[in-house]
Amino acid sequence: MIADATRIVGFTGAGISTESGIPDFRSPGGIWTRYRPIDFSDFIASEDARRESWRRKFATDAVMRRATPNAGHRALARLVEQGRMTAVITQNVDGLHQASGVPDDMVIELHGNATYAACLDCGERHELDWVRTLFEKDEMLPECTQCGGIVKTATISFGQSMPEIEMERAREKTMAADLFIVLGSSLVVYPAAAFPMMAKRNGARLVIINRDPTDQDDSADLVIHDEIGRTMSRAVGVN
Incomplete structure (x- = not known):
């Protein structure tokens, strides 16, 4: 799918950053519990x-x-470098995509930094x-x-409005995607979690890589329940 695509969009959640040692705030023992x-x-x-x-x-x-970028972050940075990935839409606030080499203007931070x-x-x-x-x-x-x-x-705190500019940029990139890859998101936090199905309905292939099942797995073209870094390293050819 990556080989056939020219307008890949990555959509990342907490699962990609847990592999860098950053705990998921929503998991048992996380700060929100x-x-x-x-x-x-x-x-x-x-x-x-x-x-x-x-x-x-x-x-x-x-x-x-x-925390430092892991193999999953580096794989997305490689796709950006190759001109195959047009944006990384992230629910994370840790700045690790930028640290991995993805230019600031290609990272769309839905929940801020x-x-x-x-x-x-x-x-x-x-x-x-x-x-x-x-x-x-x-x-x-x-x-x-x-x-x-x-x-x-x-x-973006609880009760604070979602950033309008970033949401619109995310929508535009999603609608233009031919491959939409979800990495480490449980897809339960809306409105952000609406983007994968938006891409799918617009004709993009949808891949979900996540440790646990999501409510959108049945709609995806490919679902992989495995580590993001290991999976993406093999797919893209980075360490």
């Missing part, structure tokens, strides 16, 4: 909620900072080391250096 998620409206309204959010971020950040922060008012980017330095001083909350607005990690 230990903490009640902080709703976006609470983050905006309450300084206490913002402090708790930053406490959790810095308490769990070490694992993400140590946890490797930096941004102002909610003007969008100014702020590095986490700067926020950490402030927060370590009596848990001082960061304010935007440009406009004084609220700063949070550049992720």
Whole structure:
């Protein structure tokens, strides 16, 4: 299927990053089973909620900072390099696709990015080391250096609207795909999980590579329940 395709789209979920040592937040023992998620409206309204959010971020950040791209990430980067993959749509927030060599403008981050922060008012980017330095001083909350607005990690929180530009870019790439490869997504989080079937209905072949079955397996042209890195390394020819 890869050999026959020229407009491949990758769609990645937590399963590709667990192979780099990043735990799935939804799995047993994951952060969302230990903490009640902080709703976006609470983050905006309450300084206490913002402090708790930053406490959790810095308490769990070490694992993400140590993580490096695995064979699955590198295989997708190779397909991009070959000009066969037009986009990587990801539900992940770890930045590992960019670290593997996929250009920023070819990674569509539906749930944002946890490797930096941004102002909610003007969008100014702020590095986490700067926020950490402030927060370590009596848990001082960061304010935007440009406009004084609220700063949070550049992720999409519970209750926060999905990013319109990224959703539209994802739709356009999905509709143009001739092969759509799902890697490590349980396909239960909507609206993101609608893209594979959108591609299938538009004529693309659909491949799902995931450890566990998904509700969309019966619609796929090929389903593989195996490790992503091992599977994609063999398919693409990378280590």
